[in-house]
Amino acid sequence: MELAKITTRGQITIPAEIRKKLGVKDGDKVIFVEENGRIIIENAAMVALKNAQAAFAGEAERVGLKAEQDVVDMVKGVRREVWEERHARND
Template identity: 90%
Template structure:
């Protein structure tokens, strides 16, 4: 268990062991989540990544992407289509 003191400005210093466990460093952001009457502090970047992963869940399968090369090919195709659209408008 770690202990931190709140300053008169409402600030705390997160103990080093907690920062290590959260994977946060100077300048990083943390998020406070209320869950079942408790407040949980999380690494904001990791929560954002987790949310993005959940949002994209199943998309690779839906698009038929099975390998890294499939992803590379899809990106090339989309870039080609965008390039063609832009240049078709400039004719």
């Protein structure tokens, strides 16, 4: 268990061991989440990443991407479309 003191401005210093466990460093942001009457502190970047992963869950299957090569082929196709669009305007 770690202890932190609140300053008169409502600030705390997160103990080094807790920062290490959260994977945060100077300038990073943390998020406070209320869950079952408790306040949980989390690495804001990791929460954003988890939310993005959840939002994209199932999208690869939905668009028919089953293997890494499918992704490579899709990227090549998009690049080809962009190239053709740019060059079509330059005629």
